Amino acid sequence: MSEELLINVSPMESRVAIMNDGVLSEIYIERHNKMGLVGNIYLGTVVRVLPGMQAAFIDIGQSRTAFLHVNDMQKINRPAMNELSTIQQSNKPAPAIELSTPQVPLSDTQTNDNGLGQIKSIKQAFVNQQTNAFSQTAKPTEAKPTDISSTDKTLEEEVQDNDLSVQPNNLENGVAEASQPINLVNPNNLTIVDKPIRSLATVRESLTPEDKKPKPVRQPEPTPSHELIQNRLHEGQRILVQVTKDQLGTKGARLTTNISLPSRYLVYLPSSDHIGISQRIENEEERTRLKTELSEIMQAVDLSGGLIARTAAEHIQKNKLEEDIYYLVQLWRTIQARQKEANASQLSVLIYQELSLPLRAIRDLVHEQTERVVIDDAYMYDYLRQFAKEFVPMIYPRIVPHTSELALFDIHRVEEDLKDALKRRVDLKSGGYLIIDQTEAMTTIDVNTGSYVGGRSLEDTVYKTNLEATYSIARQLRLRNLGGIIILDFIDMQEQEHRDDVLSSLQMQLAQDYAKTNITQVSELGLVEMTRKRTRESLEQQLCEPCPTCEGKGFIKTAETVCFEIFREIVRCARTYNAPKQFTVVAHASVIDLLLTTEADTVADLEYLVGRVITFEVERLYTQEQYDIVLD
Known part of the structure; x- marks a missing residue:
């Protein structure tokens, strides 16, 4: 499968289109007057602590207060726990947990056994250039006033599901989920939940007398007092947080205190001590090599914190990994310096702003299968070439300018596909069609045969329509960026073999998705329940607004x-x-x-x-x- 990246830059917005075999499969849009928040780091102020929800609302200068759950806070180490006990005895609020500072030499003249100080001068020049740009765009500034009334939302309205940031809590058995915003090229993390469908009568007949006896209810273990959010935060406290999910509709952004800083090959976790490897790197020898070399580098430079090797780190030489660590440590020290310089009178301060969309696309979306990157803006072309030459040298010769007088997205039919992606109906080549309805609670996709009548039997017609629909469904999920709970209503099939084939086809198509998905078996009614992670608004939410006439209902009185x-x-x-x-x-x-x-x-x-x-x-x-x- 050939893949291309098309980057369209205008004074109003930047757009990145991913083309697979000439067909639009995914689109990213960033308005210059409404930049995304994912990846940004703020020094915010605690507005309200809710013990009953084990959550807090943080003022980060946006229109709505952001949401921080206790599970998204870094774990308290032993020294901090002892200090917390002393504070609790004195009935004083607990201070914020400070993140550790890496002790790494940052001078070009300094050297070590691994040659970390022998980084070429162009690396330092680019870091300085990024620091200068960073100081212009992300210097501590007082953010906009926040609507405090948003803190009155209920838990169901405020809890943001499907956190996609790389956090230490997501690391299991040395494997890291390198997903958005840290790694848009996510691992193959499709999970199939096997739920065989059984009738109620069958279940009752299979019960033994012992099964019918009431089982004692297991009481949940009480949460240690030092882990309760009311003992860790108090109103008015300033805290360093990172955005993991953008504002979605009326819901504020979701935050974490587990800071993660991405580069091309690595992700640095200042508050963790874990070394993880992306799941997409399947070769065990390569996984062992990366883990060993990263451990050696960290020991040699006395680096505190954790690291995650991203998918792009596969077969990358050790000196390149050292350069990435050098850049990430410099970035973290800059963030810490800005945190100390922040004005205490400001409720919220933007400490670090994530890269713009074109730069993130080069950093996160390109891989070995990417044949070329086409850019229609001369200035951005030069800037991305410089960025790629330093961080993604393999893609440097594949970055080409768009020279035609016709618009880049018009030549590749991206504009037409965007218009179709906002329609409720999606036509299939056979004559069937999909109906996609996006609601507050879930998204439903209904499969219909339409004008397709088949040639052999009704079962064969339904089977072929459902099979074709799996390809279109997987594409529409990515293109429209649909997330949360998704119900797929396939046409009823009588034969179990056909159901299995349709489910297998759906699994195969979803395996290419960057976002993590979980799906169930096909029920007797032809329904498939699935979830898909999201960190940003869907395409419809980003480009459209509710109809002022029907107020979003989609219907008016006759x-x-x-x-x-x-x-x-x-x-x-x-x-x-x-x-x-x-x-x-x-x-x-x-x-x-x-x-x-x-x-x-x-x-x-x-x-x-x-x-x-x-x-x-x-x-x-x-x-x-x-x-x-x-x-x-």
């Missing part, structure tokens, strides 16, 4: 329904007010037309009933549901 409402309102007004000599109905043109034609006889009967004249007036600014009755 003209006939509005006419009947007008009749009832006239009768109500006639009984309430005796003074008016006539009624004037002001409404939309379609409603007035219906009143003067189809409902003319009803209007005459109503005039006779109320004993008053009824006149009509068209208001072009009214929607079909709007009307007024003027008493003259």
Whole structure:
């Protein structure tokens, strides 16, 4: 499969399109006046601590307070626990846990056994350039006032699911989930939940007398007092946090205190002591080599913290890993310096801002299968070439400028695919189609045969339609960036073999997805329940807004329904007010037309009933549901 990256840059926004075999499979959009928050580091202020939710709301200068759950806070080490006990005895609030500072020589003239100080001068020049740009865009600034009223949200409204940041809590058996925002090229982390479908009668028959006896309820172990959020945070406390999920609708951003800093090959975790390897690196010898070399480097330079080797680190030489560590440590020290310089009077300070979308695309999205990266902006082309030459040298010769007079996205039909991605209906080549509905709670995808009639039997027609739908569903999930709970309503299939084939095809297609997915078996009704992680808004949420006419319902009252409402309102007004000599109905043109034609006889009967004249007036600014009755 050939892959290309198309980067479109304009004064208003930047867009990155991933093309697989000439077909748009994923799109990233970043508005310059509304930059994403994922990856940003803030020195925020605790606005409210909720013991019942074990969460806190943090002011980071956005329109809504951000959400921090106790599970997203770094674990307290033994010295900190002892200090916390002393504080609790004195009834004082606990201080914020400070992250450890790596002790790494940063001078170019310093050397060590691993040659860390012999980094070429262009590396230092680029780091200085990034530091200068960083100081211009991410210097401590007082952020916008925050709507404190958002802290009144319930747990169900505020808890953000599917955290995609790389955190120490996600590391198991030396394996790291290198996912957004740290690694957009996620590991192959598809999980299949095997849930065989059994009838209730079968379950009852299989129960033994021992099974029917009531089992004692296991009481959950009480949470240690030092881990409770009310003993770790207090209102007004300043705390260093990182955004792991953007604001979604009315929900504020999700935060963590487990800071993670990505580079091309590595992720640095200042508050962890773990060395992890991306799951996409499957070769055991390569995994062992990376873990050994990273351990040696950390010991040689006395580096505290943890590291994760990203997928791009496979077969990368040791000196390149050393350079990445050098860059990450410099970045972390800059962040710590800015934290100390922050003005104590400011409620929230932006300490570090993540790279722009084009740079993140080069850092996170390119891999060995990427054939070329096409850019339609001359300035960004030069800048990305310089960035790639230093951090992604393998892709440097593949970065090419767009020279045609036609727009880059028009040539590759990206604009047309974007328009289609906002439609509710997706047509299949066979004649079938999908209906995609996105709601607050979940997304549903319904599969229909449409005009496809098949040739052999109904079962064969349904089977082929469902099989074709799995390819389109997987593409639409990525293209529209649909996340959360997703229900797939396949057409009912009678044969179990066909169900298994459809599920296997869906698994195969979802395995190419960057986001982590979990799916269940096909039920007897043809339903598949699945979840997909998300850290940013869906394409529809990013590009669209609720309809002002229907207020997002997707439906409005018919003209006939509005006419009947007008009749009832006239009768109500006639009984309430005796003074008016006539009624004037002001409404939309379609409603007035219906009143003067189809409902003319009803209007005459109503005039006779109320004993008053009824006149009509068209208001072009009214929607079909709007009307007024003027008493003259």
